[in-house]
Structures are given as structure tokens and as C-alpha cells.
Amino acid sequence: MVDGAATDGVAAIRPYDHDGVRRAVRDLLTAVGDDPDRDGLAGTPDRVARAYAEMFAGLAVDPAEELDAVFDLGHGEMVLVRDIPLYSMCEHHLLPFHGVAHVGYIPDGAGRVTGLSKLARLVEGYARRPQVQERLTSQVADALVRRLQPVGAIVVVEAEHLCMSMRGVHKPGSRTITSAVRGQMRNTATRAEAMSLILGHRG
Numbered sequence: 001m002v003d004g005a006a007t008d009g010v011a012a013i014r015p016y017d018h019d020g021v022r023r024a025v026r027d028l029l030t031a032v033g034d035d036p037d038r039d040g041l042a043g044t045p046d047r048v049a050r051a052y053a054e055m056f057a058g059l060a061v062d063p064a065e066e067l068d069a070v071f072d073l074g075h076g077e078m079v080l081v082r083d084i085p086l087y088s089m090c091e092h093h094l095l096p097f098h099g100v101a102h103v104g105y106i107p108d109g110a111g112r113v114t115g116l117s118k119l120a121r122l123v124e125g126y127a128r129r130p131q132v133q134e135r136l137t138s139q140v141a142d143a144l145v146r147r148l149q150p151v152g153a154i155v156v157v158e159a160e161h162l163c164m165s166m167r168g169v170h171k172p173g174s175r176t177i178t179s180a181v182r183g184q185m186r187n188t189a190t191r192a193e194a195m196s197l198i199l200g201h202r203g
């Protein structure tokens, strides 16, 4: 199977198991050498299980369904939402990566657009899974293409990976930038316009 089976639709292969996560966290605390029964850790397994339910909620949904809210505005020009805050979990270390996503598209010939908030919900849905940044970026772009059949789409993600900051290579502040560009957004002038909108606010 190709790496990243969680490409389309619902990615979970079984329902979220709160008790299973709780037990695993208790075992983890024991394995790292702490005492899961000491006062400070007594509620931790349950707390982490609740936190993970939220952080991995994107496994149980098809994020692309967010785009079903479509309006016939007859708007054939670029729509771009910039600086969508993003929190995800690197699937290699189960540590967060966080930053912003910029999502833009040029509607189809009929000018059908989706709700602006749905672009942010789309990012959130794919972010709430064990992820790598490249897959997250292309999943958002491909969902736009599948659901809206836009003339073009662009997704740019900028993120800091805590696995590169707090451990390992120890490079806090380094940011990884990934892009996925589809359809006519690949045209030099159109892509340049999108990038200037994305970068334009920076001094």
C-alpha cells in the first residue's frame, strides 16, 4: 500500500478507542520510568485520551465533505484565505507541527464558490490526523479539485516541526514550506498573483 493510505475520505480503520489510548498512556508513563499512580499523573491518561480524541478527530471524518456548502455567486476570480492557523501531529514522532496554511482557488466556469470558513475546516480536518506536511498540503488541494472542480487551486503550508526544534537536529525557528498547485494556478502569471497575495502582507 502506498504510504499515506489516509488520502481520501474517512481514514480511520476503526473507531476511536478512548480506553485503549488511556491504557497506552499509562503504559507509556511506566515505560519512561515515571509512576503513573503518583498524584500528578493520576488523571493524565484520561486527559491525554480526551486530548487525542480531539487532535485525531480528522481520522473519523471525510474533510472534503466540508466543501459541500457551495454558492452560485458567478464569481470567476481568485479566492484566497491566508494565514489559517494550523496544528497537526507529525506521524514520525507524534510531536506537533504548527504554522499557517494559505488556500486559494479560481472557481469553475459557473463561478461556484464554497464558504470561506469551509476552507479552514478542510485544513483542520486533514491536520487532525497523524500527518506529514507534504501529504496535508496535497490532500487539501486535491479535495478542492475533487469537490469544486475549480479552474485552479493553490495550497501553501508553512510550519515549524517540534521534532526538529525540541529534539533531534535541534533547529528551533526553522520553517518548512510546502505547496500544491493545481490546474491553471500553475500558469506563471496566475501563480505569481497568488503568491503575491500570500506574501504581500510581509514587510
Ligand SMILES: Nc1nc2c(ncn2[C@@H]2O[C@H](COP(=O)(O)OP(=O)(O)OP(=O)(O)O)[C@@H](O)[C@H]2O)c(=O)[nH]1
Pocket: 090, 091, 092, 131, 132, 133, 134, 161, 163, 164, 167, 168, 169
Ligand atoms: N518529509 C517530511 N519529513 C518529516 C515530517 N515531519 C518529520 N519529518 C522527518 O522525518 C524524519 C524521520 O527520520 P528518521 O531518521 O527515521 O528518524 P530520527 O532518527 O528521529 O530522525 P531525526 O529527526 O533526524 O533525529 C526526520 O528527518 C524528520 O525531520 C514531514 O512532515 N515531512
Ligand SMILES: [Zn+2]
Pocket: 090, 091, 092, 093, 094, 095, 161, 163, 164
Ligand atoms: Zn517528527
